[in-house]
Amino acid sequence: MSGVRAIVKKELRSYFYSPVAYVIIGLFLFAMGVIFAKFVDIYQRYNAMQRFGQAQGITLDKLAMYLYQNMAFILCFVTPFLTMKLFAEEKRQQTLELLFTAPLKGGELVIGKFLASYALMLIMVVISFVYVLFMILWGNPEMPIIGTTYLGLLLALSCYISLGALISAMTSSQAIAAIWTFIALLMLWLMQSIGQGITWSLGPLQLGPLLTYLSPPGHFNSFAEGLIQVKDVVYFVSFTAFMLFLTHRVVESNRWR
Amino acid sequence: MIEVRNLTKKYGDRVAVDHISFSVNRGEILGFLGQNGAGKTTTMKILTCFMSATEGSASVAGFDVFENPLEVKKRIGYLPETPPLYPEFLVSEYLAFIADLRNIPKRDQKKKIDAVVERCYLGDVRNRLIANLSKGYRQRVGIAQALIHDPEVLILDEPTVGLDPKQVTEARGLIKSLRSERTVIYSTHILSEVAATCDRIVIIDRGKIVAQEALNSMGSAGGTTRTEIVVQKMNENMVQVLKGLQGVKNVHSQANGQNRLIVESEAREDVMAEIARTVVNQNAGLIRMSPVQLALEDYYLNLIGGRSAQQ
Secondary structure, three states, rough: OHHHHHHHHHHHHHHHHOOOOHHHHHHHHHHHHHHHHHHHHHHHHHHEEEEEEEEOOOOOHHHHHHHHHHHHHHHHHHHHHHHHHHHHHHOOOOHHHHHOOOOOOOHHHHHHHHHHHHHHHHHHHHHHHHHHHHHHOOOOHHHHHHHHHHHHHHHHHHHHHHHHHHHHHHOOOHHHHHHHHHHHHHHHHHHHHHHHHOOOOOOEEEHHOOOOOOOOOHHHHHHHOOOOOOOHHHHHHHHHHHHHHHHHHHHHOOOOO | EEEEEEEEEEEEEEEEEEEEEEEEEEOOOEEEOOOOOOOOOHHHHHHOOOOOOOOOEEEOEEEEEEOOOOHHHHHHHEEEOOOOOOOOEOOOOOOOOHHHOOOOHHHHHHHHHHHHHHHHOOOHHHOOOOHHOHHHHHHHHHHHHHHHOOOEEEEEEEOOOOOOOOHHHHHHHHHHHHOOOEEEEEOOHHHHHHHHHHEEEEEOOOOEEEEEEEEHHHOOOOHHEEEEEEEEEOOOOOOHHHHHHEEEEEEOOOOOOOOOOEEEEOOOHHHHHHHHHHHOOEEEOOEEEEEEEEOHHHHHHHHHHHHHHOO
């Protein structure tokens, strides 16, 4: 366990020693700020119209759901920049040898790296509570739904980071890791809509629903609607666990070649 | 302390290390000598549990490298070919991370870090960014990293490559100062370095061990000594007369300079005296008579060069 702590400490330190963390947090907040401003604008207009009895069906909760769906998607763009260096940089600097000749288990290394990225992501998630605060001040949001939404976000994040860690372990170039992680996450998201368009099936195996199931947005949306379903939790947790398992295998394989 | 038996490592079809066996005793400094690509680094990577072997076994401090890697790793300090550094850290932060990684309890960390900083002369750069350090300092930080947990065994892969002469001397001094308290394996392709620091050498060529012996036993192999004789004027039957002496095994007349002879004889004082008397009696005008130390360089080139001549 102390190995995990040493790795987390080192990773966080190195995040904040490079401009990457600040730039990424800044960009994330900027993008979220733009979307939130838009959200406030729409909300005000509908509020005004509602007063004259013209518009119906747009509630604060529905808008909040859109906001968080956007956030879950934007985090797809943020993740690659945080996970790209995890293993690729160690390989490039030839420091993997240091880590593997220290009394540290491969699993501890992978978990440590994962937790460090997760911790940085948590900072962003915590900052986004500002929007909740605004909603409480000027509206009347359903707090339990906000709660489940955040739970969904945290789960979705773990699956993004684990995928990013895996890809970082497969290359020694940060740029390549970032690009592939981005492509992989985008594909993962798009599988939702691609899956809905496919009616083709292979015997009992229906490709369309399978793709949709494997894609995160469907699972996230039920959290955003206020539902905690076992199948969604299982999806995120097993996805993360499987990716981390593969990461461990890939990292260890560096020593067998 | 270190036992290696029939260790073999293949990269695909290429055999990097071919059934090598050697052992290192406690407190010994072993020079691991060989050309680039001879298999030195591979052997070290296996000993430090970074790599697996294809065949054979190795143990460090009684623990098998493959069965019990965690115990082995705790006892080894390792400096890879490229010092494994994080350029964005200060030297002190880096060493603190290594101390964490090595499970050194918090309360001992400061003491241990201070000790290696002093030992590796890092006092001046303690609070500098590793990215801004010169090659020599980086190498020293690398050595400090390997020493921080007081390992019983130290494995250094070409620790003096890229250092300037002053730094090389300092690094050697540092390694020598570890003698007797630690067991050191130390790879290099610089011969004078081995002569200056090591107790014993293992010469490896193309994955095979071609020689291993204690350093001071070389040169007088098999009780034979070689004597160089320089005279003013060589006379023709000198070689014949010398060859006829008891105890003399061979006489070579050197190509460079007609007035030089190398006499191979038994390493006994009476034989030496007899040779001297004979040369003087020949009236050739003896200028110099001196024992030839078979230099490490010759020894090494004999072993390695023999092979390239055969090809």
